[in-house]
Amino acid sequence: MAYTRKITDLDDxxxxxxxxxxxxxxIESEYAVRLTVIGQxxxxxxxNAGSExxxxxxxxxxxxxxxxxxxxxxxxxxxxxxYMKMSGLQYGAWDFLAQQDGTYVALEINPEGNYSWIExxxxxxxxxxxxxxxxxxxxP
Numbered sequence: 001m002a003y004t005r006k007i008t009d010l011d012d013x014x015x016x017x018x019x020x021x022x023x024x025x026x027i028e029s030e031y032a033v034r035l036t037v038i039g040q041x042x043x044x045x046x047x048n049a050g051s052e053x054x055x056x057x058x059x060x061x062x063x064x065x066x067x068x069x070x071x072x073x074x075x076x077x078x079x080x081x082x083y084m085k086m087s088g089l090q091y092g093a094w095d096f097l098a099q100q101d102g103t104y105v106a107l108e109i110n111p112e113g114n115y116s117w118i119e120x121x122x123x124x125x126x127x128x129x130x131x132x133x134x135x136x137x138x139x140p
Contacts, residue, residue, distance in 0.1 A: 001059070003056075003057040003059060003060040004056055004057035004060075005056060005057070006026055006056060007023070027097050027099070027105050028099065028100070029097035029098055029099055029100075029105070030098050030099065030100050031046050031047060031048050031049070031097075031098050032046075032047040032049070032058050032095065032096065032097055032098070033045065033046055033047065033070070033072075033094075033095070033096040033097075033098055033104065034047060034093065034094070034095060034118055035072065035080065035092075035093070035094040035095075035096065036091075036092075036093055036094075036113070036115050036118065036124070036126055037080060037084055037089075037091065037092045037093075037094065038090070038091055038126070038129045038130055038133050039090055039133045040081075041129050041133070042072060042077060042080070043069075043118075043124045043125075043126055043129065044069070044070050044071065044072050045067050045068065045069055045070065045118055045121075045122055045124065046067065046068040046069075046070045046098075047065055047066075047067060048065065048066045048067070048068065049061075049064065049065060050064035050065060050066060051064040062117070065121075067118070067121045067122050069122055069123065069124060072104075073102065073104065076096070076104045079106075080094060083109070089109075089111055090133070091111060091112075091130070092109045092110065092111050092113065093109070093110045093111075093112075093113020093114070093115060094106065094108070094109045094110075095107040095108050095109075095110075115127075
């Protein structure tokens with residue numbers, strides 16, 4: 001697994017020609033958000049980084065993360081809802097960065113994103129919501 005890292009010296013990119021890479025501006029953020037969407041059910045978690053490594057890429061340091069169930073800003077929920085409808089997706093694991101001014105920056109949507117680690121760390125009923133969606137019942 002290759003984690004996000006800051007590149008500070010563009011003259012020192014030895015080996016970059018051996019594989020595909022994605023370079024993008026670094027986004028300063030207060031915290032990350034993992035949003036799991038199941039049909040019309042939106043389950044959002046704030047991910048707080050407890051180390052410099054986790055602040056750069058939370059996947060690199062799970063032991064230094066804490067989680068908090070949150071509500072999305074209405075504009076973010078509306079945008080996600082529109083995207084899900086347009087794409088025809090019923091499930092998606094979204095990753096965002098929340099900036100100091102409250103702006104959310106969407107990083108990606110994974111239509112097969114893992115959710116078990118979030119469900120284990122929070123009270124969110126993700127598995128039950130998926131089961132309810134698949135059986136046509138109301139979400140828990």
